Amino acid sequence: MILVNIVKKRDMTRGDLTLTIFHKFVILKPEKAVIAKQISDGMPKEVPTFADDERVLCYHGPMLYEAKVLKSANVDEEGRHGPHYFVHYRRWKQTWDEWVPEDRVLKWTETNLQKQTQLKEAHNRKKPARSSTSTSITTEKSHDGESRGRKRARDSSLDKAKEEELMNKVEVKLDIPEQLKGFLVDDWENVTKTQKLIPLPRKPNVSDILEDYLDHAMKASKRNGATDELLTEVVRGIKLYFNKTLEDSLLYRSERKQHADIMAKNDSALPSDIYGVEHFLRLFVQMPRLIANSNVDPDSALMLRDYLLDVLSFIQQEQNRLFTV
Template sequence: MANKRQMTFEANENVLCFHGPLLYEAKILKTDWRVLDPPHGDEGPVYLVHYRGWKQTWDEWVPESRALKMNEANLAKQASLKESYPGKKKAVPKTSGATESSDRGKKRAKDTSVDKEEEFTKRPEIKVPIPDSLKAQLVDDWENITKHQQLVPLPRTPNVVQILDMYRDSKKDKKGCSDEIFQEVLSGIKTYFDKCLGNLLLYRFERQQYVDIRKRNTGKEDSEIYGGEHLLRLFVQFPMLIAHTQMDQDSINALRENLVDVLKWMQKNHKELLLSEYENASPAYQSIVKS
């Protein structure tokens, strides 16, 4: 068994840390040695990290596999992840010869943006912790698509609708799982998925596949075509999506409890729900994407 002297990082060290599929700057607050996989008794180093610019409520213990040294190569990897992640907004280039009037308009727009940001930061915060094994799935998902130029074979079985039905069936005999909130949450997950997939949940390399599959399945919703891999990406986006609603704290707490339970169930059944291997994109497909 390894010992504590083999820990890669030290307290107060600045690192890059995976949170979902992206890398963020973080500082190690504490180090420890714990059982990482209780059923098997495997032990290893863990680190309490604080993400730079994030509230302390996001501080968390992470295994060593989620932390990277702060160096040029890993900073480049961070930039590459951010660039290829779905939902990234392109910067609007500045135009030369702007008039004084347009400058005033930009200032007013900026003031409005600041007001909206202040309003956003005052809203209740929701934190949806994703199990480490599913975080590893998200990282593999990104690498398969953006680095290895592979794709999730579509249509998926089980698809998102089927996955949510499977989860509902698994809760039938449990107290409180037939109530209105439970049903609304599952309906809401499907609705969010159908609204977000095309705009927020696809990597650039997948967009042509999306165009092609929609042409062949015009009578179906995205939740009837895509599966657990893309559903998992939605859970990464939920904190941001919920923050832009007008939900009160009690409603957010109830929603969070249900989302966490779905993730735990997905973790338990990941072999049935998530792919272990993706398919290679054809040379013709790669040519179309590059063009």
Template sequence: MTNKRQMTFEANETVLCFHGPLLYEAKILKTDWRSLDPPHGEEGPVYLVHYRGWKQTWDEWVPESRALKWNDANLAKQASLKDSYPGKKKAVPKTSGSTESSDRGKKRAKDTSVDKEEEFTKRPEIKVPIPDSLKAQLVDEWENITKNQQLVPLPRTPNVAQILDMYRDSKKDKKTKNDEIFQEVLSGVKTYFDKCLGNMLLYRFERQQYVDIRKKYPGKEDSEIYGGEHLLRLFVQFPMLIAHTQMDQDSINALRENLVDILKWMQKNPKELLLSEYENASPAYQSIVKS
């Protein structure tokens, strides 16, 4: 395999994998190099993963951005994310099989792992605190989608682009010398959302809905279709996304300050920005997802 197609992970490797906002132990079953979202997505390394203790029906192909090496730094990140969701007692689908003791220590990251992974784990952790009421929203959403088999009705109003415009308008009478940075942050949030939605912000049960909605609105960006529910998921991922950039500390601090302020604003306006009820997926949709 050429360097252009170098895979960070290999078959049978134990990793930590994002499913929604949390990290879970998973095993790489297969590797491939393709797009998970043709024709919109770019080709790249993808992995078929099995989440330990979950039914086989939850196995899924994920992009490299959703997987992390099994090492002490990332295990600490897993614990930190779990602590952020005190209301979720056990965010793992039950399996009818036996629960054998874990061999967690077996698969440690190899010394030959990609340099960027080592650089990432050495960088200081960047915290973007999620307000408690918004954490509760994320926990309820997990229940609605993964347990109750419900969906966010799409397209959403307001969508992410509109939400960011609403936030911008709320600050018009408070312009500062950092107004240019403020505009760049909002533009960056929208760009990140459009790049990350299909790759790392969806639960498995939502992926068929994503395929359907992209076919229905081929000329729209994801930020013009999805709303505050999925925007919150992006904020959970921002610490990891920022850690993988080459931003200097001043830029990181400015970005973090603005992200925290957006979250506080969302916390104050839940009725305007977030769903209170989800829609039940049709039997036909459920059948497609399970097939």
């Protein structure tokens, strides 16, 4: 096991503090790292976080939808390990019922309901006029507020201990630029509605994008005080996140066969060598929960957020080149 021990001090510089973050997340071998256990390896839990028949919010693409947990298991139907939940989306046909990893499920709390509303508003701003097919989901959710008040008293008494535990976790807000949110929504609709899968392998791929970002960031490193060593560690960490979370958290159901086929043909390649900006952008939607599920302290989490925002800014600047298939 490789581990660099760094003692943090109050006067620690930005660079040292951020380097500590990635030692926590990256330098440990993946099978030993906390983040790998919680996200990729999926350490079994004696008591599921979400109970059967529990009302929850569940990510489907970049949006949050009301759902109900039907059952839980530590291995899903396709053999992926870790806590998984078989969910039914409210007012959706049963054909949409699916197994999802735990990091796609949120408790039914006021904070998470506000997050759902914010995502819906962002979607509506980007897509003010849609076809009947694409607007149907938004319409299906429009009645949620009417019933929410009647059920709030009952729901507030459920799982108080769990809600307090969630409140104590580090909560990092990662504001994705509006233009990139639009790409996320378009990507979700293309894949889930029209079954238009992204051609693979992609060029530039995630490895290319991160290498380009590293070159870009190093040129600016003298202005913000970051070191080349630090930036290299940041990029390594982000790439590891992508490679470890793609299969369980970043693919839609209709993409799984394509993933299995392309990886079988490229058995020595990593996902970051196959996938491009579309799937990379999905990682940033997941990052706040990945950070919250780790043991990172608040100061380090905020520093990590700053670097992630810098990568998003780079993607936005290069969007015309990166999103061209």
